[in-house]
Amino acid sequence: MNITTDIISVLLNALISFSYLSLATFGIVLIFKTSSTTNFAQGMLGILGAYATSYFIDPTGVNDLTGLPSVLITSPWQLILPMLGGITISFVAGLLIDVVIFRNAKFTNAATKQIITMGLVIVISGLIPVVFGPTTRMSFVFSDQTIFLFGVALPMHQLITLGISAFLILFIFAMLKYTKWGLGVRSVASNERVAGLMGINTNKINSLSWAIAGALGALSAITYTAGIGSMSSLSMIDMQVNAFYASILGGFSTFFGPLAGAFLLTTGQSLFPKILVSYNLAQWSNTVLYFAIIVAVLIKPVGLFGKKVIKKV
């Protein structure tokens, strides 16, 4: 009986972390496939949206003395409209990044693109205090309630997040499979030049991918910072790093792989401490997790679900 509860609690915790991580991972994979770069600014794009949301809900920010926000949430619209506003801001920011910067740097090498995204991190982290003022801000949870599921306490906020992200991920997969945009993304992912020759507007596909990645990042950042109850421009860095590990664990070559990798990673995150704590080694759980990922990648260099791409010499 005890073991069943443990397993359920591990799985539920993994699912909840997965709901944040999957959104961030999907944004990274989308950009990796279309612009062929590892986007280190994904977390920052998200945080930009989260700050904007917080600003729309509560322009004055958290009171330094009481540590409480100056606005009380009474109706759901008070949350939903600013959230849409924040997501739109990240969407537009992603669009602008592609149109202004990446469109002009399309045929540079991988390291250059990585550094451009790093420069974006620096720019956005400087921009946030300039635009939103130096006050502390926080995100708002959907609901304060906690419910018990199979004997495991779960905050309502995280269940709602799980629902939203599950819906979004399924929706995007359907879009990728059945719409013209999805076909465009898949063809740009396999070969950008040829896709352009075949009459696909690759610029449009790329900029839309950046925009969607920004929006997903924003949703992930808003819900995650609300869940952990604090927000700073560094909040999403761990999430983003985990998204990279998830992507290489699952393999960048499919859209499904990184998400599977993300689920394996979050399962590991909640499972390893549970196992190691009985040997009094709980602080080593992160090390073990990273080590396991690297061993897995060394055994299968294209990722667990990746396909091997044969290169011409």
Place this chain on the structure above:
Amino acid sequence: MKILFNEHVKPFLKKPHFGFIVVGIILVIIRSLVNVLPPDLYGAIVTTTYYYIAGLGFALLLGYGGLASLGTGAFVGIGAFGLHYIYRFMEMPLLITIIAVIAVSIVISIVFGFVSLRISGMYLAIVTMGLSQIVIEIIKNIPNYASGTTGGFLSGGPRRPLVFMGMELAADSAVIFMAVFAVLGMMVVYNMITSPTGRALLSIKNSETAAQTMGINLLKYRLLAFVISGVYGTLAGVLSIMFVRNASVSQIGLTFALNILAAVVIGGTKSIWGILLGTFVIFGLDLAVFQRFQLGNYSIIINGILIILVVMFYPGGLIQLFGDMKKYVKKLRLKIRERIYGTE
């Protein structure tokens, strides 16, 4: 006298090694001017110097080996925390300590090298990031560094001031060490890239298959590139803790690795002087120049935009700027001459 100058002194001045020694001499002069220079400029120069050493090693990896590793932070961490641990808690003499941390970093960099044989491209960047994260986690799990920071050599616990050959070292004395290591480091890298080793690395970068066909041992050169870059990173860590006197794991994470990558790419991946310029742009420019204008948060934004612009429009690095300027001056001279003397 003129013959003596032309035949003996001038060739010596033209040698690149002379330039490297000048850097060392300038550093020693800066050390003696510590009370005259404004402290932020002094700090910027010193920071640039020790990260320049890490950048030099990384350039060998990226510019000549074509391996975009994001694991530099791990080696800087091994240097800083390793020196602190072995010197303070195991009570070894300083020289033995430095040799010991270099030995540790060689072992770790060989692991990195073996990983790079199996994985390439963007995956390698993320895997090396993971490996360096493991090193950071291990540092954090040493009980003395549970908070992820060192308290320096004098605070708390068993105090032990930094002593070298019976002399107590002040923080500024580290600059002398930096001068020595920077000059040595530049010479070693210069000799390496102008020797067959450099050519072998370049050929591996351009095509692994072709290089192997020509009889170049992939394993040997990959490991060599990783070991040298690891040792350079460790030296940077050692020098940083000797100067700053404390270290924190938050400074050696992903951001740091990306900064080193940016410094090398911005300066020019294959140019020893370019990397010096790039390191200054990344680590020193903000402190030494922008802070003077009281820009506040705008200085960070300007720095970021500068990085993006340089990378986009000068893919060969800032060092290309000097070449372009030289060409422009030549053109201008020709134009003026034409105007004065006519086209003949």
